[in-house]
Amino acid sequence: MEKQYFADFELETFWEDTAYALKEYIEKPPSDDMIAAVEQATGYPLPPSYIAFMRMHNGGIPCNTCFPTRTPTSWAKDHVEISGFYSIGDSKPYSLLGLLGSRFMIEEWGYPDIGICICTCPSAGHDIIMLDYTKSNNGKYEPAVVHVSQETGFKKTLLAKNFEQFVRGLISDEYFDTSEEELKSTLRILRTGNFSSTLLTYMKREKHISFDRHLRNILLQLTNHKGAFALQEDELSYLVYDIQFYLYTQNQKVYDTTDYLKEYPQMLALSDNEISTNGYAASFVENWLNRGLEENKIISQPSGVITFSKEYEQELLRKVQLY
Structure with missing residues (x-):
């Protein structure tokens, strides 16, 4: 039986579809051809949970933007923050193959070629969220989600074992209002x-x-x-x-x-x-x-x-x- 991803997930309350999000991030649901093109360009297979999520809503800005961490990061002592999810596509700046997409961050900003950049952060490029394929056994199981910071020599911080766990773990920035x-x-x-x-x-x-x-x-x-x-x-x-x-x-x-x-x-x-x-x-x-x-x-x-x-x-x- 095929695994069902994001069962009972409240999609309607997850996204904040502002005019900016529509202009910079959100694309139409990805076709099989687009998914194949992204995988060829990035060199990594997209995890099924990521594909399933983007077919429901392809990229954008979430209402909850923070993910708790057990150790300090370059962003805060107890969490990281994201500003948006890259879409699977090539027409928006913040799509995987877009002007500011995953390969751009790796090739121009020097992020390690360990996988795919999936989320932008408020630091304007100085940290990012990536799918880390170093232990995924060539795609046999889903890559972990990590925070990578340019400010700390591209140090990795493990956030979640897989993409769905990461999405479900996002919480409001009000929790960290200090x-x-x-x-x-x-x-x-x-x-x-x-x-x-x-x-x-x-x-x-x-x-x-x-x-x-x-x-x-x-x-x-x-x-x-x-x-x-x-x-x-x-x-x-x-x-x-x-x-x-x-x-x-x-x-x-x-x-x-x-x-x-x-x-x-x-x-x-x-x-x-x-x-x-x-x-x-x-x-x-x-x-x-x-x-x-x-x-x-x-x-x-x-x-x-x-x-x-x-x-x-x-x-x-x-x-x-x-x-």
């Missing part, structure tokens, strides 16, 4: 923690302005306002981007903006010390940089070195000292 406690902890770190070794080196070379003190004050104000430590596209975030660029260009020569974008994460985004945003949205930084170039705040000197203009540099230093 926002007030986390905010207090973040503010404490911003007051007393260390900046990255890179920023510390640059700050010590500044003789006339205490960037350590002023930057802390800016980050404290930004975090209190947002309720979390994150750099986005707002006035205070742009000021923090400015400070990092100023400190960097006072110590390193930049001839190509792409070179700076590669070095940017070492300062705050992926700091090697306590004060870190633990990730970043590259598009926000690129938009800040492009705006600076368009407004001639960032210019190319006759030598070819890219810096702030003298006028904007003076304006920035005055602004920083107000905090």
Whole structure:
């Protein structure tokens, strides 16, 4: 007798079919040909439970997004969080063969080729949920579901023995609502923690302005306002981007903006010390940089070195000292 997957499962209350989910994730139920195409492209057989689930609703954003863990992860001390399920298809960005699909995460982001990426996470690529085929005996039984984090050297954390167990184990983020406690902890770190070794080196070379003190004050104000430590596209975030660029260009020569974008994460985004945003949205930084170039705040000197203009540099230093 063929095994029945997701018997008595409440599908109607599982999914949150927003306009965003419909645009980015959800595809029509997969055909046999599409399933075969995905298996050929990924190199792995799709587990029957995954196929059965996607034939009921092919990808999307669930209402419950958290899965408890027994050990700490890069996301939290007791759980991981997902932002959506990849669909079996190729037309949506978050489909297995889509623009941001499973092979993209493995080939472009460096995730281990142990199976198939099945869920995106809120970290914008810095962690992911995968089907792990390393112990599935070439598909004779279903692969396990694991959390893999780029921030911890692609460490694997076992979540569930199979896909159905994972889906049924998802719970609401309200269960882990520790926002007030986390905010207090973040503010404490911003007051007393260390900046990255890179920023510390640059700050010590500044003789006339205490960037350590002023930057802390800016980050404290930004975090209190947002309720979390994150750099986005707002006035205070742009000021923090400015400070990092100023400190960097006072110590390193930049001839190509792409070179700076590669070095940017070492300062705050992926700091090697306590004060870190633990990730970043590259598009926000690129938009800040492009705006600076368009407004001639960032210019190319006759030598070819890219810096702030003298006028904007003076304006920035005055602004920083107000905090």
